[in-house]
Amino acid sequence: MTCAVAYFRTSSQTNVDGDSVPRQRAACAAHAARAGLSIRHEFTDAAVKGADRIDARTGFQAMLAWCAEHDCKTIIVENASRFARDLIVQETGFQMLTAAGYTLVAADDPDAFTASTPTQDLIRQVLGAVAQFEKANLVAKLKAARDRKSAQLGRRIEGPLKDAAQVAAARRLAPDRSLREVAEAMAEEGFRTTTGTILSAAHVSRLLKDTRLASCAAPA
Known part of the structure; x- marks a missing residue:
């Protein structure tokens, strides 16, 4: 069965211990059963507003990192508003996920994001x-x-020299390592984010899949 993850969001602390998450879980599970999907993991953002950007949500970012690590490309939400109530946040988030190769599905209306x-x-x-x-x-x-x-x-x-070096390092360090281990090894060699933190597993995954720099060689 195709791998999938379920994403839940509660908009207030009051809903954290209420029936919101169980309801969302049941809806996602029902859709997975109908569509022949296997929910391998669940992720929750508690007390997060529907207008909050998805890249600012801790649970959502953890989900993307897990999906990149396990090559899981289908994300199920109860409905479009559980993903985001703000239409601009909803559309930009959907476009970002689509560009990254993910399929976002609303359990109550599978065509909600493409209508x-x-x-x-x-x-x-x-x-x-x-x-x-x-x-x-x-x-x-x-x-x-x-x-x-x-x-x-x-x-x-000319050219994205920094990106080329990152791609080369990621490919050189990838054998027999998980994405997180590759990120840690790259950090030891000085490849970090602009803020000095370790690269995310999702970032490493993108480097390894980068076809624009496929011919770049590892530095001597």
């Missing part, structure tokens, strides 16, 4: 325009940074 309504279409168009602007802005900033560095060095530099 086309005037409001959802408008949000998708706005988000698409914002994403295009941010990408163009980032490209311009990176080019300006490369131009400055090239002028300082007296030669032209």
Whole structure:
């Protein structure tokens, strides 16, 4: 059976010990049985508002790390509002998961996240325009940074050198290690996040799957 995880969210501390999680669990289990899915793990964000960004939710991030570690790509929620009540948070979260290869399913309506309504279409168009602007802005900033560095060095530099080094290190350290162990080994070699913390298992997984830099070699 296809691997799946269940994600539960309660919006207030009052609901933590109430019937909210059992109700969500029953709905997710019922859908899994109908769809031929096997729920391997459950994750909960307690007292988290529906408008909170998913990347700021501890339980959700733990779920993504576990999924990356166990190659599990299906996430079941009771309904769309359990994932997020705010439509923009809901749509951006859905797009992020889809881009990462995940399937997000609402137990009460499996098509909830892909349905086309005037409001959802408008949000998708706005988000698409914002994403295009941010990408163009980032490209311009990176080019300006490369131009400055090239002028300082007296030669032209191009390409994501830091990313290439990370990919090479991840591939070199991956054999016989879990994603978490690879992250720890990379940290010992100086590969960390911009804030100095150890890379997440999900980040290591993306490095190992990066096809754009497939030809990069490990540093000597």
